Amino acid sequence: MxxxxxxxxxxxxxxxxxxxxxxxxxxxxxxxxxxxxxxxxxxxxxxxxxxxxxxxxxxxxxxxxxxxxxxxxxxxxxxxxxxxxxxxxxxxxxxxxxxxxxxxxxxxxxxxxxxxxxxxxxxxxxxxxxxKGHAYQSEGDVYYAVDTFPEYLKLSGRTMDEMQAGARVEVGEKKNNPMDFALWKSSKPGEPSWDSPWGKGRPGWHxxxxxxxxxxxxxxxxxxxxxxxxxxxxxxxxxxxxxxxxxxxxxxxxxxxxxxxxxxxxxxxxxxxxxxxxxxxxxYDPETLRFLILSAHYRSPIDFSDQNLDEAQTGLERMYTCLAAVDDALTAQPSSIDLPAPETLPEAGRELREKVDQAIPRFCEAMDDDFNTALSMGVLFETVRATNRFLAESREFGPLALSLLARVRNLFAEAGTVLGLFNRRPVEWLDGIKSAKAVNMSITPVEIERLIAERAEARTAKNFRRGDEIRDLLLAQGVHLLDSAQGTTWNVK
RNA sequence: GGCGGCGUAGCCAAGUGGUAAGGCAGAGGUCUGCAAAACCUUUAUUCAGCGGUUCAAAUCCGCUCGCCGCCUCCA
CATH class of the missing domain: 3.40.50.620 (HUPs)
Incomplete structure (x- = not known):
């Protein structure tokens, strides 16, 4: 293609x-x-x-x-x-x-x-x-004579008449034609200047x-x-x-x-x-801003607002959360060789493999179509969903599953080199977002950790009422608790 | 005034002739002691409106409405 x-x-x-x-x-x-x-x-x-x-x-x-x-x-x-x-x-x-x-x-x-x-x-x-007769000198300035270039305005697809109709025509006595533009401007005393055949001056903009x-x-x-x-x-x-x-x-x-x-x-x-x-x-994180910009086609206008940045951040968080989970699965697996014998992939795995197979070709197809980054990111999101599903439905990962997850990781790294995303380790990026959000909280991470410890004790003692009190208390501060087999972590809403 | 572009669900957004990607938000469900995350299901018979071309149009043509840009320094 x-x-x-x-x-x-x-x-x-x-x-x-x-x-x-x-x-x-x-x-x-x-x-x-x-x-x-x-x-x-x-x-x-x-x-x-x-x-x-x-x-x-x-x-x-x-x-x-x-x-x-x-x-x-x-x-x-x-x-x-x-x-x-x-x-x-x-x-x-x-x-x-x-x-x-x-x-x-x-x-x-x-x-x-x-x-x-x-x-x-x-x-x-x-x-x-x-x-070549395309420029003329006038009182120390040099101007380009647009009349000498018949193809003038071919880029904007307009004619001289169209440009001048209704436009404010500043009368430049120095110019032969109001549309002429400066190639060299003579400098006033004290202004930066360079020597030229037309006296001291500086270049025009173009x-x-x-x-x-x-x-x-x-x-x-x-x-x-x-x-x-x-x-x-x-x-x-x-x-x-x-x-x-x-x-x-x-x-x-x-x-x-x-x-x-x-x-x-x-x-x-x-x-x-x-x-x-x-x-x-x-x-906002630089990648969040980049994500927002990539979410629209480069030729379309894009509206800039906190709401759009927040949504971009949520979207990027989804991607990074998935990658963090993949990294987890990849590193947390026992390296022993006594894993289940050559497994066959469950349905979610076969679906993921299909997505992974297609991801880079589809990504390139999108980019080949006038750099359609919005479409290319859609491809990545589809891969995220398939990955999450596979992760959610698998208890343990055999060699086949691990190599599939490694391919997921690689394809995001590959797409990331083009999009300029995923430059950070997922957990680091997520931590960065978390602490940025935490700055605006009235409760310190130390206090949060203390409450989590207290809640853990309460829960061990089956005192769920106290446990939930603490959860609600933190929730009121915008802190979500995430219980898992490895313990409790927290995040900011 | 001249020229050009845009108008897709609550919001963002892809899709330029073959029957509406993806994300956010929402609803229901699974999981969980409860939550969160994740997953599943669901949310536009319809693409500003009206007409036309076509077997077939969000996609092509015409008109109307609305928004924006360029014509001046500007990414």
Whole structure:
């Protein structure tokens, strides 16, 4: 089954054929580093992290480039506000971004270039564009003349007329056409600047991506990704620059992720309705956030709320609880060889074996269909149910059963390398969730343990009334007791 | 105003022509001294509404209603 991806350029799902067999070049627009990242950034980065991981998983040699935009108006403004060099701001938020992505469990891209390290390449492209008549100088600035590129707006599928109809047309006296955009901006005194054939200045926003992608991936490469909101103008302008300069196709498959919404509205800085990644991670586990993001298709909008995060956590707990039980069965078994002779699997076992046999193929089939993570997680949940059933119906496990459970464990580990989940030992993850919940309780774990001990004595003495009193008392505090043959443990509701 | 997308159970969500995955929540049951977890059963004759095409539509077409996005920095 071949990988099929939705290409924004064609508006259709297409079978992916790499430019060079066995290799993939992929560029994703990173962040402008002037503030902490919010959940929208988390989604974009997680989505492309999964795509990166899956491409590697199916055997491609992937070169993944994700840039930092470290020079920009907003960075300069922020630097002025704090009266520091722009570099201080850029470096601070690059560090913050790296920390956030690390906590979210993102795989490191192959290259993470900074715009300011590629000024030379940027200038070269602008010179080429000027030489070819696609750009013109105007009062120290250099603009791209969109009229010279007939295919302009092919990505967003609109026409110049449609774009301008009703749109606020800012009259840029410096521009020949209001739709023209800056390739190079002259700098005001005191602003960061680089020398160029057009005087001191800095690059426009779009040109850096053309320069960096060409540097690391060549003139034509396979995937270019980013949020939907980058389609216009950013990606449209990148196409105009790169294709006009190089005279060949820029990107073969354009991928765009959907937004994170708050109450059905786009989360954004300008609306002020955003949550930073670090704020969310104070309360929720990184894998929980990842789970929530993976539970919807990457192109659909996703609503962000505590309720959705809570549900995601419950769902992940279900998976981890199952894996913990599998680990238990796998390690708690006597290693002696005098286990029951070659057993035949009970019905639940045969059903599980069937699920296990199909799990990875079905998982891949889902991922092959434009990275359908929501469907792929459905496959995992079905495996969880079959596993739990088998566990619940088996008293003891023979070699056949144990090898089946080991396969369950392996398939989750395998799917986990693609989804970026199940990185922790199940019991550890569950303990982490438990203690996070316990923070909000009015009772300490020590007290809970003491009450459990008292209850155990009462129960031994068949004093169930006292035992139940203690259970109810703890329940009132949100503590559930779990009795088992091994003793009593507790969990937080 | 122009262009585009979406509307699937109480909630989240997959499904783009063949008769509705999965998760959460709910109900009943098994297990348990009682619970919890787990398991079993159950919860949309129906996919915003109305019409059309087809042997067959949530899936294609048209219209209506509602929500959202882009057209300006934005993941």
């Amino acid at each position: 071949a990988l099929r991806v939705y290409n924004t350029l064609s508006g259709e799902k297409e079978t992916f054929v790499p430019q060079t067999p066995g290799k993939v070049g992929m560029y994703v627009c990173g962040v402008t580093v002037y503030d902490y990242c919010h959940i929208g950034h988390a989604r974009a980065n997680i989505v492309f992290d999964i795509i990166f991981r899956y491409l590697k998983y199916v055997g491609y040699d992937v070169t993944y480039v994700r840039n930092y935009t470290d020079i920009d108006d907003k960075i300069i403004r922020r630097a002025n506000q704090e009266s520091v060099d722009y570099r201080v701001i850029a470096d601070r938020y690059i560090k913050a971004f790296d920390e956030d992505m690390e906590r979210l469990g993102l795989a490191r891209p192959t290259v993470e270039p900074k715009a300011t390290d590629h000024i030379g390449g940027i200038i070269t492209i602008i010179e080429t564009l000027m030489a 040109i850096e991506c053309s320069a960096m992608s060409m540097e690391f991936l060549g003139k034509t490469f396979d995937f270019h990704g980013g949020g939907r909101d980058l389609i216009f103008p950013h990606h449209e302008n990148e196409i105009a620059q790169s294709e006009a300069a190089n005279g060949c196709q820029f990107v073969r498959y354009w991928l765009h992720n959907g937004f994170v919404n708050i109450n059905a509205e786009k989360m954004s800085k300008s609306l002020g309705n955003f949550f930073t990644i670090r704020t969310v991670l104070e309360k």
